Amino acid sequence: MAKVLVKGNEAIAQAAINAGCQCYFGYPITPQSEIGEYMGAHLPEMGRNFITAESELASINMVIGAGTTGTKAMTSSSSCGIALMQEAISAMCCAEVPGVIVSVMRGGPGLGNIAPAQGDYFQAVKGGGNGDYKTIVLSPSTVQEAIDLTYRAFYLSLKYRNPVMLLADGLLGQMMEPADFGEYPYKDPDVSTWALNGADNRPARNIVSLHMPEGELEQLSNRIFEKYEKIKKEETTYEGFMLEDAKLVLTAFGTVGRIAKSAVLKARGEGMKVGLFRPVTLFPFPEKQLNDVAKNADMVLDLELNQGQMLLDVRSSVFGACPVEFYGRSGGGMLTPDMIFEKVKELYAAINKTKVGVK
Amino acid sequence: MAETLVYKRPESLLKDGHFTFCPGCGHGVVLKIIAELIDEFNLQKDTIAISSVGCSIFLEKFFNLDVAGASHGRSPCVATGVKRCKPDKFVFTYQGDGDAATIGFNETIHTACRGEHISMIMINNTNFGMTGGQASATTLVGQVTTTTPKGRKAELTGYPLHAAEIVAKCDGTAYCARVAITDSKNIRQAKAAIKKAFEAQLNGLGFGFVEVLAACPTNWHMTPVESVKHIEEVTEKIHCLGVFKDVTVQEKV
């Protein structure tokens, strides 16, 4: 199929439709309203469901309803709206309800602003909800990847009966570039063994998140954490760019990853051995893969549009293999290729100086 | 002499699903009514029940039905999601006043306005039962609860919310009533009302809502008998019984 020019938000919406998403429930918020608008324009005429819900609380709980029937459903929102969904996301993990949540981050905290930002890494990856749980988090850096990861989100969500969050930022949501939709590439698992559709010739089923009997919740917790271990083993992905001989390794997720790529190219142009490690899955985080890279590097520089959130995962992955520095902007400020390049130049010089000192 | 079967436990209740409610509590009565109706409509194989938070939560312990759980106040949303995906299934929510009329009243109203083809049963015992009897939105002025130890004062916390009257105003509501289960006659009327709400869904008319005034003797610090008397003499004066909307009747007019 030929490439078409498409806006990030609309690409996500169309990809969801291609993935077989039967229901969209959402509440408008900038910078992702195009997703709801696109769904509103297309789903009803396809005989699928679209509801502008009364709130994000309602949206995500409608997704839960759809998910308990084994139906592919999605909601989308931005920062403060995603905050309202956290209780339900926790419940989905506990009750093992599938569903896709698209989070197009804006500036925060509070109502913040509508500029691109990455301040919701913790919210997505560490979970703003209660209890022990993990949301699978996928982080696209291009419109093409937004399509591919939307497909993957629906698949993983059904495969593991766990919510999957597509974590994008306002820049990716609002930008346009050519992309190829292709076709939904996955074979979805059978849901008939667990989905609710009436207790017809089988024992009644329940999908609930309250487990009062002694030991029941602990048993459940152990079981879902075994599942998370399997997810870590089988689903972790990242992009490595010019890492083979990299002395300074940049880490960045989402659009910052591609901005950093420009800085890497510029640095390489000046003979600096710089590479980029971009996690595509934020949970599961590519811990071992980053550690392997860090062992051969002199320094890791983590870049984010926040005050240092993924930094914690980067540090724990590097695990002392080399020093980790951080450079970020927050509140809607944008990192540019030149800003990153200047930081790279400064740190690269420092690395070499230290080495000379050792000699 | 051949025995005549005069009563049979509903198939929609689990055989070993013994109710665990306090003596005099209204939940058991209403759950049994619901189970009987689902049997009567032969819907047991086609029902998905949505539980809520509070004493209304443990549906899967009592019902021989598929059950989806919902967080506090969100049962109508979960029900909406289920019904939209499975329009040929029978979907109802079972909630209390702390859930449907307090934390989740926004969802209640919007679900009614959308005219979702679901049925919603709200037990109103004018307090948060499971958490120990705190004041809810429907608590009566003057009612003593653990958060209003000297009685609810209107000048501090306002007035009780009349859920059924408000839901009746929503255009998507097909049937809406408030009933009580204080005696056999009332229980029969309650069953008739819930049946109407179910029929509204089954006939594709829209949203059905039944608010059931029920006793909470433990938190009211009354005996079951006193509680029933309290509903008749006090609660019903504020939360009046009646059918507030019935599109099948209006159509006939």
Next chain:
Amino acid sequence: MKDVSVIISGFGGQGALFAGILLCHAAVVEGKHTTWFPSYGAEMRGGAVNCCVNISDKEIPSPVVDTVDVVIALNDASQKKFENKVKKGGFMILNSSLSHIPTTRNDISYIKLPLNDLAQKLLQPAFINVMALGAFIEKTSALKLESVIESMKEMSKTVSAKKAALLPNNIESLNFGAELIRNQAVVV
């Protein structure tokens, strides 16, 4: 072809964002890599808006750039805001109908086009954003004018009949903008 980056800026309603999308679309027609990203205020009308477009034969890593080859400023506020964003040796297209403030750099060149005044001569309504785009294409040879026209035709298939009826106006505006450069009928 050399990579090209351009910022198109104006106030809401001048069509800065649309001109950028059109440019991107034409780049896709030519099989090039391209990115477009917008920036705007909270207002639905009248706020300051701009978009940044990159066109390249190679994959474009960062859609965000520090400096651009060209800035198209459709009003004075845009001129002020983006004058320092132009790379040394680059140029600015200024709408001298709406911008009378002095230029401040001598390491870039300026093309001053009284777009709103010139638009009066054309089929009405005429479009200053598309006129500026025509001038940009002609000046940079970043893409072929025909590709832009093909894009306009493609896009007119997906919009309302009322908007689609304006296709001839758009084509005339584009060609007129290009002619301004070709005929060097402007103060440079």
